[in-house]
Amino acid sequence: MNNLFTKVALAASMAVISFGAAAESASFQAGVAVQNAFTMTKDADLDFGTIRAKADSTNAATLILPADPNANSSTPAATDAEISILVPGTPASFSVSGVSPFATLTITDPSPADITPDAAPPGTPGFDLGTYTYYLVSGGASAGSVTDIQVDANGEATFNLGATLSTETVAGSYIDGTYSGTFTLQLDYP
Helix, strand or coil: CHHHHHHHHHHHHHHHHHHHCCCCCCCCCCCCCCCCCCEEEEEECCECCEEEEECCCCCCCEEEECCCCCCCCECCCCCCCEEEEEECCECEEEEEECCCCCCEEEEECCCCEEEEECCCCCCCCCEEEEEEEEEEEECCCCCEEECEEECCCCCCEEEEEEEEEEECCCCCCCCCCCEECCCCCEEECC
């Protein structure tokens, strides 16, 4: 009977211990904010300066405006078409911010398009714009020519865009005045 008494006492003490233990629980939420958007600002337009231009129906003349602010523009020789620099131009400049630190953004070039006279009679030749180049001024990599934009630890970078301006291959004369076109540059996370 002692054995039976011991078993009953042991079972009773285990029940007391089991009921005496307490557990607590708490609910919580998990969340995250997503920001895929960033800010890109045009700081300056692409300005080819002031030039003398002559069109030709067979050949095109070109003016290469480099993205590197320390490089000089050049006008490779052409036969009958001509571009001569009177006042040098400056590359376009852009700033980006709000990017993930040290991320690399891919560049989508603007589509090649025309720069047309702002106020001229129909049939006046315009210019073609293409062959874009990029120069990182500040960011996560050292300054220099780039094909992608890497930002710094603050998620920021500044860069320039250069391009090639070409005369149209048409018969006709360029007239004095301003010529312009609107283009779209796109940056994306890869």
